[in-house]
Amino acid sequence: MKFQLLLITLVFAFSLYLFAIVDADPASDRAALLALRLAVGGRILLWNTSAASPCSWTGVFCEKDRVTRLRLPGMGLSGTLPLGIGNLTELQTLSLRFNAVNGSIPPDFVNLVNLRYLYLQGNFFSGQIPEFLFNMQNLVRLNLAHNNFSGEISPSFNNLTRLDTLYLENNNLTGAIPDLNAPPLGQFNVSDNKLTGPIPARFSHLDASAFEGNSLCGEPLQACPGTGTDSGSKLSGGAIAGIVIGSLIGLLLILLILFFFCRKKSSGDNQLKDTATVKRADVEIPAGNIARDSGNAGASYSATAKGDARSSGTMNLVFFGKVSKVFDLEDLLRASAEVLGKGTFGTTYKASIEIGVVAAVKRLKDVTAPEREFREKIEEVGKMVHENLVPLRAYYYSRDEKLLVYDYMPMGSLSALLHGTSPSGRTPLDWETRSGIALGAARGIAYLHSQGPSNSHGNIKASNILLTKSLEARVSDFSLAHLALPTSTPNRISGYRAPEVIDTRKVSQKADVYSFGIMLLELLTGKAPTHSLLNEDGVDLPRWVQSVVQDQWNTEVFDMELLRYQNVEEEMVKMLQLALECTAQNPDKRPSMDSVASRIEEICHSTLEKEEEKDYQTFKDAEDGFSQQYHSTDSTGPPPSA
Known part of the structure; x- marks a missing residue:
């Protein structure tokens, strides 16, 4: 009987093994991506699912018909990740950054044995960092920043002997920083958590910004208490007793004051409850x-x-x-x-x-x-x-x-993020986020125009581009110009209104294009349309941009935050040229919104391909370095780090 039971168990296990082998093919890759699409939606709903191969889908990159890179940053994904992603067994890069994905990381991620780069920052993942991540031996870069992860930083990160980059900032991590001595981390950040205790000596060479926003001590922050000579700093027993007695007296005084105000408030509430505002x-x-x-x-x-x-x-x-x-x-x-x-x-x-x-x-x-x-x-x-x-x-x-x-819309408007009018202040926006916002807004307005030649928005401006938690653009206030008179300063003064528009209730689609072009310039330069009106001769934003670039494309026109992204300078220039076309004085020379959306999409794809190529080249360089070290090292020694 025992022998039969053992035989059945072995047959079942072998069947599962065969199923795993059969399942790890292009068809399983496609099924995994369709499960992801169904679970988190966003712009991946636009994938052409009638295509037999997923390799032509946005953000999906293949080699030999297998998915090797999946990059879906800022795609409006929301919900929880489904089981099945682990079937992408040839995956080397996975980027889901700047979406609104929540919940935990699926356990079948452990099957992603070839994964080198994992970018999950800017989501709402929660719970402890799962232990199975520490079995993914090939990880080189791991970014879990700007999520809701909790618990302690596990010393099991030492298992990831090829890890070079570890970003854990802006989470809810607690406890001490372990001595991560196995991977010689080149990049490390744990700022804005709830960490306590001393910083391990091996991280003392890093910038202080990597540890700020915690209760940490030691280099590069202030020295920990008791690490220096403190023989003269200890308090005597009498001093401690005095502090305790003084604290008790202070506490009693505070309680008496609170009691007095509470009585005063309760008597006043009866008089004010009917007129409270x-x-x-x-x-x-x-x-x-x-x-x-x-x-x-x-x-x-x-x-x-x-x-x-x-x-x-x-x-x-x-x-x-x-x-x-x-x-x-x-x-x-x-x-x-x-x-x-x-x-x-x-x-x-x-x-x-x-x-x-x-x-x-x-x-x-x-x-x-x-x-x-x-x-x-x-x-x-x-x-x-x-x-x-x-x-x-x-x-x-x-x-x-x-x-x-x-x-x-919880994230407010584009205007608030660009110019710091939100309660939390100005929010830095990278190129990828800005171009994604431009594309979303263009698609929304193009849809409005597709409803008929008389359909227009009538009031396009940065304050009417609202944002979801994942910074997806949502166009608001559309079609209200036909119903009401403006109750605030006309658009001409605020800088968005097309020069040919006289009656704000009669705004054409070409006038919408002009307003969208102004918003694009605002997105690229970081300057509000009213900023340039304060200059001499009342120069508007398009003319100011043209005066700066003149005969050649001068990068000084761009927002300072965008100048850090030199690898996408060509894409920024293309977007700037498109914005100037949209703001042509002659309405007939402005492109249609459908054309504008298509061109922005091409620019976004170009950016995505460059980022992919950069990551892939980094991976290849790391692979070559690993191979050289391996062949020059005794194979019985410890595995070399990437």
Whole structure:
């Protein structure tokens, strides 16, 4: 019986082995990629799945019909990684950086025995760094920065004897830094974690920025306590007793003060509870309501909306499509609110509804269209669905109030990221991220134009390009120019408005192209369109750029942050040339948005190919160096490091 059981076990194990061998082929590569596409979506949904081979898909690179490199940076991926990626057994480079992938790293990653480069930074991975990573002996570069990894840094990193680069910054790692003595790390960063204790001596030559944002000591930071001569610095018993007594007295005083203020506050609450207000973004917002305009003293718009809705016999929001109607107008009016900004057509609020839903609510001002036309236009807007548009979920119309409900974009606008108007300050944007934002915005606007010759955005600017957590572009405020008069400074003064536009309600697609070109220049130069207007003679942004580059393409025109990426200078120049074409004075000389999107996509692919070639060449150089060291070393000795 035991012999039969052993035989069955051996047959089963051998079958699994044969299955693994059969499964490790081009077909299994394709199946693994399709599973990834289904799980995390993003721009890889555009893969042509009817093609028999995945080698032509964006970000997929093959050798001898096997996938060897998978690069999907900033592709809008979200969700958790599925099992199956481990079937890409010939994979050498995997880049999923700057997406919104969460959860843990799948355990079948351990099957990626040929993996050299693993880039997972800029996502939402969580949990401890999995132990199976330490069995991936061929890893040369590992970047897990800007995630939510927790736990301690394992000394098992010493198992990765070929590791040269280890980036773990901006996580939630705790404990001490282990003495990683096996791999002679060339690049190492653990800044902005929760690490404690001394820095191992072997890292003392690194820059202090690699360790900042922790509770660490030792070179290159300040010396650890007790490492120097401290015989004269010890406190006596009397001094310690004095400190303890003083601390207790101070604590009692603090408690008495808190008790006094709490009594005062409770007596005042009874007088103020009916008139309590919440002040946010310099606007008085009545507690429990969405908001009221700072120029409309006395009543919130929610009260106006309620009264008007009751008089007309309806209290309903009008939702679009198959969206689950998890809240109604009453819920929206009771929501706590925060002013996000005052735009061309009204004020936008972040509404936190009691059931846990967060939405962006735009309160339109000076709507000129009559009710029937307004509803018809808004219905058209609600039907526009594209991955690069901010979807309109619902609207409310009454005589005195017009509300639009959109998805809330947590990363704010491109303008805030470029010019530091967000609460967290200016966010550095690399070339890959900027070009990806430009491509997403171009695709969104091109889709709007594809809906008919009379369809235009009418108000393209950096503050209307909103961003997802993975910094994917979403175009907002589209098609509102046909419904309302601008309530803020006209676009001509802000620098985006095409020279031929006189009536802001009659903006053509070519005028949209001009505005998009201005936004491209803003993305490349880092300068807002209004910046150049402060110069002599009121020179606008396109003319300022032309005056700088003159007869040759001068790199001084680019944002300082972009000058670090010298390997993509050609791509930056191409993007700059395209932006200047878009801002041609003659509308007929401007390209169509469809053409603009195609050209930006070509530029992005060129950048991607260069990055791939750079990584691949680095890998080849490391391989050659490894081979030379191996053949010049006694094979019985320790394995050489790459």
